[in-house]
Amino acid sequence: MTLLGAVTKPVLKSDAENAVKRIKGVGSVINNIEVLPLSPMDDRIRASVYRAIYGDPALSDRYGFRAVPSIHILVKNGNVVLEGVVANSNDKNNAGLRANGVSGVFSVTNDLVAESELVR
Secondary structure (H helix, E strand, C coil): CEECCEECCHHHHHHHHHHHHCCCCCCCCEECCEECCCCHHHHHHHHHHHHHHHCCHHHHHHHCCCCCCCEEEEEECCEEEEEEEECCHHHHHHHHHHHHCCCCCCEEEEEEEEHHHCCC
16 A cells, blocks of 8 residues: 655654554555655645635635545645645635735645546
8 A cells, every 4th residue: 555645744654654554454555655844934824825715705615614624735845735626616716816825825736626527
């Protein structure tokens, strides 16, 4: 099994690997989780992008009240990546525009997928 993604704390990478290793039937684990650099600037951007996206009533009502938010915000060296699944292309575009409007953001890669784009 291969683990992918990014975390802000190194301990989360090892915790994820240890948890998966304990699952019955898992033979080996390749841990490709990236540990993002410790950066107060990135932390500020991450929080600001979160507020910009989930502060929008249209996005907040649809995605903000879930145990695991649908829109994942990754920040590395001032560059933002949005990942996850949203209901439609309007929500995808709205989230991207809100992230682009945050001060200090160098770039935004909008990798959100609208449900209509998913292969059924």
